[in-house]
Structures are given as C-alpha cells and as structure tokens.
Amino acid sequence: MIRILDIAFKDLLQLSRDFKTFMFLLIMPILFTFLFGYAFGGFGGNESDSRVPVGYISLDDNWVTDELHDLLDKSEVIRLDENIFRSTSDLEKLVADGELAAAIIVPDGYGRAVLKDKTIRLTVLADTGTQAWTTIEAEILTAASRVDGAVRTAAIMEQFELEGVPFDYAFDEMLAAWEEPPIAIKETSSLVIEEGGENNALAHTSPGMMLQFAIAGLLTAAQVIVTERKSRTLQRLLTTATRRIHIVLGHFLAIFLLIFTQFIILIIFGQFALQVNYLRLPSATLLVAFTAALCISAMGLLIGILARTEEQAITFSLVPMFVFSGLGGAWVPLEFTGKTFQTIGHISPVAWGMDGFENIVARGLGFESVLIPCAALAGYAIVFFILAVWRLNAAEEK
Amino acid sequence: MNNSAAIEVLGLKKSFGENHAVQGVSFNVNQGEIFSLLGPNGAGKTTTISMLSCLLRPNDGDANIMGHSISTDPMGVKSVLGVVPQDLALYEDLTARENLSFWGKMYGLRGSTLKTRVDEVLNVIGLRDRANERVGKYSGGMKRRVNIGVALLHKPKVIYMDEPTVGIDPQSRRNILDSVVLLKNEGMTVLYTTHYMEEAQELSDHIGIMDHGKLIAHGTHDELVKMVGQQTRIDLTLNGNADQVMAAWKETEGVSRVTSDEGLISVLVQDSNLTLPHLFEAATKHSARITSVNISEPNLEAVFLHLTGRALRD
Ligand SMILES: Nc1ncnc2c1ncn2[C@@H]1O[C@H](COP(=O)(O)OP(=O)(O)O)[C@@H](O)[C@H]1O
Ligand SMILES: [Mg+2]
Numbered sequence: 001m002i003r004i005l006d007i008a009f010k011d012l013l014q015l016s017r018d019f020k021t022f023m024f025l026l027i028m029p030i031l032f033t034f035l036f037g038y039a040f041g042g043f044g045g046n047e048s049d050s051r052v053p054v055g056y057i058s059l060d061d062n063w064v065t066d067e068l069h070d071l072l073d074k075s076e077v078i079r080l081d082e083n084i085f086r087s088t089s090d091l092e093k094l095v096a097d098g099e100l101a102a103a104i105i106v107p108d109g110y111g112r113a114v115l116k117d118k119t120i121r122l123t124v125l126a127d128t129g130t131q132a133w134t135t136i137e138a139e140i141l142t143a144a145s146r147v148d149g150a151v152r153t154a155a156i157m158e159q160f161e162l163e164g165v166p167f168d169y170a171f172d173e174m175l176a177a178w179e180e181p182p183i184a185i186k187e188t189s190s191l192v193i194e195e196g197g198e199n200n201a202l203a204h205t206s207p208g209m210m211l212q213f214a215i216a217g218l219l220t221a222a223q224v225i226v227t228e229r230k231s232r233t234l235q236r237l238l239t240t241a242t243r244r245i246h247i248v249l250g251h252f253l254a255i256f257l258l259i260f261t262q263f264i265i266l267i268i269f270g271q272f273a274l275q276v277n278y279l280r281l282p283s284a285t286l287l288v289a290f291t292a293a294l295c296i297s298a299m300g301l302l303i304g305i306l307a308r309t310e311e312q313a314i315t316f317s318l319v320p321m322f323v324f325s326g327l328g329g330a331w332v333p334l335e336f337t338g339k340t341f342q343t344i345g346h347i348s349p350v351a352w353g354m355d356g357f358e359n360i361v362a363r364g365l366g367f368e369s370v371l372i373p374c375a376a377l378a379g380y381a382i383v384f385f386i387l388a389v390w391r392l393n394a395a396e397e398k
Numbered sequence: 399m400n401n402s403a404a405i406e407v408l409g410l411k412k413s414f415g416e417n418h419a420v421q422g423v424s425f426n427v428n429q430g431e432i433f434s435l436l437g438p439n440g441a442g443k444t445t446t447i448s449m450l451s452c453l454l455r456p457n458d459g460d461a462n463i464m465g466h467s468i469s470t471d472p473m474g475v476k477s478v479l480g481v482v483p484q485d486l487a488l489y490e491d492l493t494a495r496e497n498l499s500f501w502g503k504m505y506g507l508r509g510s511t512l513k514t515r516v517d518e519v520l521n522v523i524g525l526r527d528r529a530n531e532r533v534g535k536y537s538g539g540m541k542r543r544v545n546i547g548v549a550l551l552h553k554p555k556v557i558y559m560d561e562p563t564v565g566i567d568p569q570s571r572r573n574i575l576d577s578v579v580l581l582k583n584e585g586m587t588v589l590y591t592t593h594y595m596e597e598a599q600e601l602s603d604h605i606g607i608m609d610h611g612k613l614i615a616h617g618t619h620d621e622l623v624k625m626v627g628q629q630t631r632i633d634l635t636l637n638g639n640a641d642q643v644m645a646a647w648k649e650t651e652g653v654s655r656v657t658s659d660e661g662l663i664s665v666l667v668q669d670s671n672l673t674l675p676h677l678f679e680a681a682t683k684h685s686a687r688i689t690s691v692n693i694s695e696p697n698l699e700a701v702f703l704h705l706t707g708r709a710l711r712d
Contacts (some may be wrong), residue, residue: 231485
C-alpha cells in the first residue's frame with residue numbers, strides 16, 4: 001500500500017521538473033482570469049455606472065406604459081437592463097442568479113387598466129432580503145405611483161367638471177386607490193447583490209479558468225504515464241512485487257494532489273486578490289474543489305492510459321479542455337444560453353463544477369446547493385476511473 | 399523441485415499469432431551459477447525471460463523460480479527476482495540516486511537500509527560521483543550501468559540480465575562483465591542472455607543455445623564443443639621449403655590434416671599445446687622459419703554453425 005505513496009511522490013517529482021506543469025496549472029489560469037474578467041467588464045464597471053441593474057419587460061403597448069418606462073429610465077438609482085429577447089422566465093433566472101438586482105414585468109393591459117381606473121399591478125421580481133431592495137422598491141413605487149396618481153387625478157378632475165361629482169366621493173376614490181400599492185412583489189431566493197455587479201464577472205471567470213486549466217494541466221500528468229509505458233519502466237515495475245492496481249492508484253493520487261493543490265492556491269488567490277468570496281462557505285468550497293479534483297484526475301488517468309504517444313497525451317488533454325470548458329460554461333456562463341444548451345452543457349463535468357463554485361460565490365446559495373453538483377462530479381470520477389482501469393486491462397490482454 | 403535448481407523451466411511455449419516465438423523450452427539453472435542463453439536476434443530469448451518474470455503468460459508449460467511457480471505464485475517469483483531488461487527502463491528526468499531510491503522502494507527497501515544499499519550500488523556501478531545528475535544526460539554506457547544497478551538493490555536470489563552489453567563502449571562492457579562475475583561470487587544465480595558467443599564462453603557455467611524459439615543444445619562450454627567434435631586449427635606462414643615441411647608435419651603425432659592455401663598452411667590438431675612444439679622442431683630440421691602462428695580453438699560459433707548450418711552473427 002505504501003508503494004502507492006511512493007509512486008505518487010515519484011510522479012510529483014517528475015512533474016515538478018516540467019515547467020509546463022506550473023505554466024498550465026497556475027500561470028495561465030491567473031492570466032486568463034484577468035483577461036476574461038476584464039473582457040466581461042469585471043473591472044471598472046462601478047466607475048462608469050454605479051446604478052443597480054434592473055430587468056424590464058413590457059407586455060403592454062400603451063402610452064401610459066411608455067410614460068412609466070421613461071420615468072424609470074431617468075432614475076438615478078436603477079439602470080434599466082432591457083433585452084427584447086428575454087422571456088419572463090429568463091428574468092426570473094437572472095434575478096435568482098444575482099445577475100440582476102430585480103426585474104419589472106409590465107403586464108398586458110396595464111396602460112388601459114390605469115386609464116380606466118381598474119386595479120392592475122406591475123410584477124416585480126426581487127430578493128427582498130437585500131439592502132439594495134429598499135432603494136429599488138422605493139424607486140419603482142415612486143415611478144408607478146406618479147403615473148398612476150397622475151392618471152387618476154386627471155380622470156377625477158375630468159369627472160368633476162363633466163358630472164359634478166361630490167368632492168368627498170372623489171376624495172374617497174383617491175384614497176382607495178392608494179390602499180393597494182400599484183406593484184406586486186415576487187420574492188425570489190436569497191442572493192448576494194451586495195457583492196455588486198463588478199464582482200460577478202470575476203466570480204464567474206475565477207472558477208471557470210481554474211477548472212479549464214486544471215484539465216489543461218493533465219497533459220503533463222498524462223505524459224508521465226505515457227512515458228512510463230513507452231520507456232518500459234511500467235514493465236519493469238511489474239517485475240517487482242508491486243501490484244498493478246497500486247501503480248494505477250499511485251498515478252491517480254499524484255494527479256489528484258496536483259490538481260487539488262492548484263485549486264487551493266487559486267481559491268486563496270481568488271479570495272484575497274480578486275475578492276471572489278470562496279470562503280463564504282469554506283466547507284462547501286472545499287467539497288466542490290475535492291470532488292472536481294477527483295473527477296479531473298480520473299480523467300487524467302484515463303488520458304494517460306488511452307494516449308499512445310506523448311503527442312496524443314497533449315491532444316487528448318487539450319480537446320476535452322476546450323470541449324468541456326466551452327460546453328460547461330467556463331467561458332460564457334450557461335445562464336446566458338438557452339434551456340436546451342444548458343441541458344446539453346451539463347454533459348460536461350465542468351458545468352457541474354461551475355454550478356458548485358458559482359452557487360457559493362455568485363448565487364449566494366447554501367451548503368446544500370453544492371451537494372448535487374458534487375455528487376455529479378464524484379459520479380464522473382467513478383466513471384472515468386472505471387474506464388481507465390478497464391482500458392488498461394484490455395491493453396494488457398495479449 | 400530439484401534441490402539445487404534455482405530456475406526450473408518446463409516446456410514453455412509462447413506464440414504471437416502465427417509467430418511461434420518460443421516453442422517448448424526446458425532447462426534447469428543451479429543455484430549460484432551463471433546460465434547463458436545464447437542465440438541470434440529473434441531467437442526468443444527476451445520472450446523466454448518475459449515469461450520467467452511473469453510479464454507474459456505462457457501458452458503452455460511452467461517454470462519454478464526458487465520454488466515459486468510463475469503461473470500460480472507470480473508475487474512469490476517477483477519477490478526473489480531482480481530483472482535487468484534489454485531496453486533501458488529508467489526515469490530519465492530523475493537523477494541516478496532518485497531512480498535507485500525509487501526502485502529500491504519498489505523492491506521493498508526502506509529507511510537506512512535503502513540509503514545504504516543505494517550508496518553501495520552507486521559504488522558498484524561506478525557512478526557515485528555523478529549520482530545527482532539526471533539519467534537523461536548520461537552516456538549510453540552509464541545508463542546501462544544504472545539499468546543493472548536497479549536490479550541489484552535488494553540483493554535478489556535470482557537475477558535475469560537480458561543482453562546487458564548491447565551497444566556500449568568496451569570499457570563499460572568490461573565493467574559489466576566483471577560485475578556479473580561478482581554477483582555470482584556473492585551467491586546469486588544469474589540467467590544471462592546474449593548473442594555474443596565470447597560473453598557466453600567467458601561467463602557461463604552452463605550455456606543454452608537458442609534458435610527459432612527452440613533450445614537446440616545445452617551444457618557446459620566443453621560439453622557443447624565436444625558435441626561438435628571439432629579440432630583446433632593452427633594457421634602458419636613459413637620462410638623455407640614449404641613442401642618438405644608440410645610433408646614432415648603430416649607425419650607428426652597428433653596432426654590429422656595439413657592443407658595450404660596461397661602460402662597459408664592450416665594444420666588440424668587434437669591439442670595445440672602438445673603438438674605445436676613438434677611443428678617448430680620439424681620446421682627447424684628442414685631449415686625453415688615459422689613467421690606467424692594463429693591458433694583457433696573450437697568455439698560456440700562452430701557449434702552453432704554445426705547445429706543450424708548458419709553463422710551466429712549475420
Ligand atoms: N510483443 C510481441 N508481439 C509480437 N511478436 C513478438 C513480440 N515480442 C517478440 N515477438 C517476436 O517473437 C520472436 C522472438 O523475439 P525475442 O524474444 O525478442 O527474441 P530475442 O530476444 O532472442 O532477440 C521475434 O520473431 C519477435 O518478432
Ligand atoms: Mg531480446
């Protein structure tokens with residue numbers, strides 16, 4: 001059993017002699033985190049526009065609705081974030097993920113209802129537990145009330161003139177109109193808007209690049225395994241009283257220790273240099289890092305066993321890196337894509353890793369939220385490991 | 399098992415598809431002796447060694463190494479074994495010391511024993527001064543020596559060496575051949591393969607000659623040579639009346655044949671030590687001078703030629 005450790009230590013010694021190891025595992029992810037973070041407006045976003053992003057969809061077509069939009073658009077507090085391609089459910093997701101502080105949905109017939117003095121309310125999606133909410137609520141209420149109030153006053157004045165309605169009736173009417181606030185608030189799950197928009201990009205790219213380059217780093221680890229087989233040192237190992245499974249576990253352990261250490265270093269870097277709040281839930285972060293490292297190292301083991309040459313080890317590492325990272329949302333968050341793509345994306349283990357980390361650092365969810373992603377990662381780890389052992393045995397059946 | 403047999407090979411067979419690489423090989427190696435498998439490239443030496451190291455499963459037959467069967471007790475076999483593979487099997491990005499240290503652990507050595515043995519082996523292979531250089535930077539001969547050193551770390555009872563001198567300089571070769579004899583003196587049993595008949599002749603207590611997957615003869619060097627029944631040939635050149643001298647030599651005791659070819663006279667004798675003085679006497683009697691002598695003892699080359707109709711070296 002102790003031979004597993006000996007082999008792992010030997011592998012790590014070999015890996016430490018290869019500069020590529022450090023380049024892929026540490027230098028590149030840090031570099032790319034900055035690069036992507038900058039591209040996604042991760043820096044300086046608060047300087048140009050510090051208003052809170054609030055989604056806006058209008059299902060109504062009426063001049064009253066346009067008035068409301070113009071009022072909101074002039075706000076000093078909120079910034080209307082409009083996209084005609086978004087559906088109500090997209091907004092729900094964006095608010096839930098903390099990409100938007102809140103979202104306003106103007107129901108069909110809103111304008112006419114206001115004009116005809118019927119009760120109709122705006123739908124506002126938000127997490128009411130945040131500090132930002134109080135300000136947003138006040139701002140929307142003000143705008144909606146101004147529109148509503150103006151229309152009603154106008155209508156009542158009109159009635160006065162035309163029909164000579166008694167004043168106390170009109171006053172009652174106006175009071176009644178205020179009994180119900182003109183907006184309906186839909187509570188969404190709690191999230192961390194205080195983190196602010198400027199950190200959201202980094203909260204995404206930091207785990208994204210970490211996962212992506214962990215896979216890239218497999219190429220040196222896989223090369224160690226390929227070289228061992230090609231240089232016939234593996235054969236020689238098998239002439240000693242070392243069991244095959246111990247050799248496999250030794251390599252697996254080495255890659256795991258390498259990737260896990262990479263995660264820890266990059267998590268610490270992310271926490272302190274980039275203010276990505278991994279340590280909000282240290283145990284959850286650790287669990288995601290642990291299972292993701294298990295999964296990626298099992299993948300590395302499989303690559304090392306499948307590749308026949310050192311060149312193949314490089315290809316077999318870089319192709320899954322691109323496919324899994326792209327598919328799994330390490331570059332562009334899966335929330336920005338459609339439902340179908342999100343489902344397909346979760347074929348990639350990277351998607352689960354991203355879910356796990358982002359639930360902690362971007363969505364502000366609790367410990368339970370990482371359990372399913374972690375289970376998926378562990379499942380992938382088992383599948384990869386079994387495939388690796390199976391391929392190894394198949395290769396030796398001669 | 400035979401009490402004195404360290405290695406007992408019983409009808410091993412191995413085919414790769416239609417290629418019958420080893421076709422029923424049997425032999426015994428006694429404890430503490432050097433046994434050479436001599437044969438040209440492709441004879442099946444490495445395949446045999448691989449089966450005896452439990453790397454390849456034989457199609458048929460079995461072998462016992464220090465009483466452990468290769469088919470039923472591979473771990474037992476591996477625990478008494480040191481293997482020097484034909485191809486260099488080292489981690490080139492690690493130093494010689496790191497390599498030896500790692501392999502020592504794989505052979506079950508730990509702590510101070512490991513450290514002592516690594517130092518001892520570095521001395522034996524003459525690389526103590528350069529122990530902390532990466533193996534990848536070594537010359538071919540130095541790599542070969544590390545390759546051998548690895549198999550000595552745990553002082554195995556039985557050691558296999560598969561063509562350990564291929565492609566190296568004469569000095570490293572000498573160093574290796576000497577160390578093989580040292581191993582034997584320490585009581586190890588050595589199974590050595592080579593296609594150099596000089597090596598087999600110099601080192602071995604017993605020799606097995608392999609060709610096309612078969613062991614075509616085995617025994618001591620003398621037994622094998624006697625099997626061919628060949629005589630020693632003495633080639634000479636003369637200053638003087640060659641015809642008279644040749645006639646006299648034909649009458650000399652122990653000479654069976656005298657022939658000449660463009661001034662070079664060949665004499666076949668039973669024992670050159672006994673007969674050569676008489677050849678000089680006869681030449682002197684006819685006032686001739688012998689200007690050169692070359693003695694060719696019967697050798698394994700001749701044995702191989704006799705058995706297969708082909709030269710050992712192609
Ligand atoms: N792994 C293998 N697959 C197919 N053929 C092999 C394999 N190993 C050896 N052979 C064949 O078996 C024969 C014996 O090879 P080998 O044992 O290496 O000979 P030697 O060591 O005496 O040079 C050769 O014809 C070789 O081509
Ligand atoms: Mg060979």
